Amino acid sequence: MDKQSFFKTIHKKLIVSCQALENEPLHGSDIMAKMAQAAKEGGAVAIRSNSAQDVAAIKKQTGLPVIGLVKRDYPDSEVFITATLKEVKELLEVEPAVIALDATIRNRPNGETLDDLVRYIHENSNTLVMADIATKKDAEYATSCGVDMISTTLSGYTADSPKLEGPDFQLVEELCKTSRIPVIAEGRINTPQDAKKMLELGAWSIVVGSAITRPQLITKSFAEGIEK
Numbered sequence: 001m002d003k004q005s006f007f008k009t010i011h012k013k014l015i016v017s018c019q020a021l022e023n024e025p026l027h028g029s030d031i032m033a034k035m036a037q038a039a040k041e042g043g044a045v046a047i048r049s050n051s052a053q054d055v056a057a058i059k060k061q062t063g064l065p066v067i068g069l070v071k072r073d074y075p076d077s078e079v080f081i082t083a084t085l086k087e088v089k090e091l092l093e094v095e096p097a098v099i100a101l102d103a104t105i106r107n108r109p110n111g112e113t114l115d116d117l118v119r120y121i122h123e124n125s126n127t128l129v130m131a132d133i134a135t136k137k138d139a140e141y142a143t144s145c146g147v148d149m150i151s152t153t154l155s156g157y158t159a160d161s162p163k164l165e166g167p168d169f170q171l172v173e174e175l176c177k178t179s180r181i182p183v184i185a186e187g188r189i190n191t192p193q194d195a196k197k198m199l200e201l202g203a204w205s206i207v208v209g210s211a212i213t214r215p216q217l218i219t220k221s222f223a224e225g226i227e228k
């Protein structure tokens with residue numbers, strides 16, 4: 001899918017993140033493919049997913065554009081979302097529409113740089129790059145490295161971003177006023193009202209994960225809600 005078509009497809013629409021890591025009850029590519037199918041039937045226009053295997057299974061099942069990433073921990077860095085060229089190459093094998101990668105100003109493992117990873121993806125594929133950021137400074141840095149879009153995925157998960165219970169509306173609002181590339185709102189969007197508000201603030205599109213695809217967390221919110 002070319003860049004223009006991708007941005008047209010997702011504009012003001014819902015992207016659903018279908019991820020279950022090894023320690024989560026729904027782990028497995030067949031389960032994630034079914035979860036993605038359910039998201040598609042509910043109106044998702046694209047899927048965000050973890051690992052080359054899940055990306056391939058979800059593409060095959062749904063035919064939707066997939067934003068792929070690989071979460072992997074490295075001992076010498078806090079960066080864990082598509083941290084190095086190794087993860088980029090794994091993803092390119094299954095040709096996702098987009099690769100999402102950590103685009104914070106933090107140091108990557110092995111001394112690798114965002115600049116190099118973005119260039120590698122653009123020079124070797126038609127895959128677009130989604131920059132997962134936490135702050136305005138990250139967004140500026142990512143944009144200067146040539147990413148195609150910014151997502152607020154990491155706000156609340158780095159030392160220099162606020163630990164909010166809900167979504168970071170303020171960051172999205174600020175970025176939408178200044179960014180010259182599309183801003184995707186992501187992270188703790190837990191209700192349709194949150195999602196709508198993000199679009200009103202100027203987000204190009206929104207990504208919702210846990211509130212739709214992590215039943216253990218949805219159940220917890222009910223279980224705790226009735227105790228209050």
Ligand SMILES: CC(=O)N[C@H](C=O)[C@@H](O)[C@H](O)[C@H](O)COP(=O)(O)O
Nearest residue numbers: 017153157187188189208209210211
């Ligand atoms: C911080 C981090 O690792 N975020 C991950 C990024 O891919 C996913 O675990 C989230 O589910 C995704 O960003 C969607 O956010 P939420 O599940 O809050 O709607």
